[in-house]
Amino acid sequence: MGDDSSRSAVPATFPRIWAVIAAIPAGTVLSYGEVARRAGLPRRARLVAQALRAVPDAMPLPWHRVLRSDGRIAFPADSLGFREQCNRLRSEGVEVSATGRVRLAAAAMSLDELLWRP
DNA sequence: AACATGACGTATT
DNA sequence: TAATACGCCATGT
Numbered sequence: 001m002g003d004d005s006s007r008s009a010v011p012a013t014f015p016r017i018w019a020v021i022a023a024i025p026a027g028t029v030l031s032y033g034e035v036a037r038r039a040g041l042p043r044r045a046r047l048v049a050q051a052l053r054a055v056p057d058a059m060p061l062p063w064h065r066v067l068r069s070d071g072r073i074a075f076p077a078d079s080l081g082f083r084e085q086c087n088r089l090r091s092e093g094v095e096v097s098a099t100g101r102v103r104l105a106a107a108a109m110s111l112d113e114l115l116w117r118p
Numbered sequence: 119a120a121c122a123t124g125a126c127g128t129a130t131t
Numbered sequence: 132t133a134a135t136a137c138g139c140c141a142t143g144t
Binding site for chain 3: 011043044045046047050
């Protein structure tokens with residue numbers, strides 16, 4: 001058979017990364033490094049970034065719930081992606097400072113609130 | 119094969 | 132908190 005799988009093939013790791021991101025509950029966030037770890041790919045935060053760039057447009061993924069380890073949005077503050085991510089997060093009730101920072105601990109707390117009340 | 123680049127992370131100052 | 136340096140990993144040139 002003509003094996004053209006080597007050309008423009010999606011790395012086998014991408015679907016796993018996408019699955020982890022898709023499983024992030026609304027109103028909560030994860031760091032790139034955490035996503036990598038949960039996908040069984042420790043120390044591969046940059047691979048997560050690549051996977052995000054390669055997300056097919058048809059696939060709706062909560063990409064905005066992925067932040068840098070310091071809780072800040074990875075896009076440059078003046079970029080379109082930055083504002084888009086801010087808006088999406090805020091529309092989910094996540095507090096984002098003007099500089100694009102989210103308190104990761106607080107985001108984890110909001111998940112606790114969901115499970116807190118029976 | 120060497121070098122640059124990137125939606126990153128951690129340690130240090 | 133911010134700036135810097137270095138480590139890490141996949142891709143593109």
